[in-house]
Amino acid sequence: xxxxxxxxxxxxxxxxxxxxxxxxxxxxxxxxxxxxxxxxxxxxxxxxxxxxxxxxxxxxxxxxxxxxxxxxxxxxxxxxxxxxxxxxxxxxxxxx
Numbered sequence: 001x002x003x004x005x006x007x008x009x010x011x012x013x014x015x016x017x018x019x020x021x022x023x024x025x026x027x028x029x030x031x032x033x034x035x036x037x038x039x040x041x042x043x044x045x046x047x048x049x050x051x052x053x054x055x056x057x058x059x060x061x062x063x064x065x066x067x068x069x070x071x072x073x074x075x076x077x078x079x080x081x082x083x084x085x086x087x088x089x090x091x092x093x094x095x096x
Contacts, residue, residue: 006043007032021081028079030078033076033078048090
């Protein structure tokens with residue numbers, strides 16, 4: 001079970017909207033497409049030692065891209081909005 005927790009979270013999803021949601025104690029993560037809300041909650045609570053109040057997940061469809069004369073698609077992926085309980089704080093910064 002412990003191994004699965006490390007495979008659920010890929011990292012923070014840093015966008016302008018995600019950064020503004022940090023003020024309301026909500027953090028956005030890229031997660032595995034097979035991850036459930038329960039797995040995401042337990043992974044965040046275990047790895048960051050915080051209390052999670054709610055988890056919302058979104059499946060994002062890959063966009064169509066042109067590769068020279070050919071058309072292709074980017075991969076589908078999943079993101080999770082994790083709202084922390086009152087009094088819990090999380091400092092996740094993206095590198096690079």
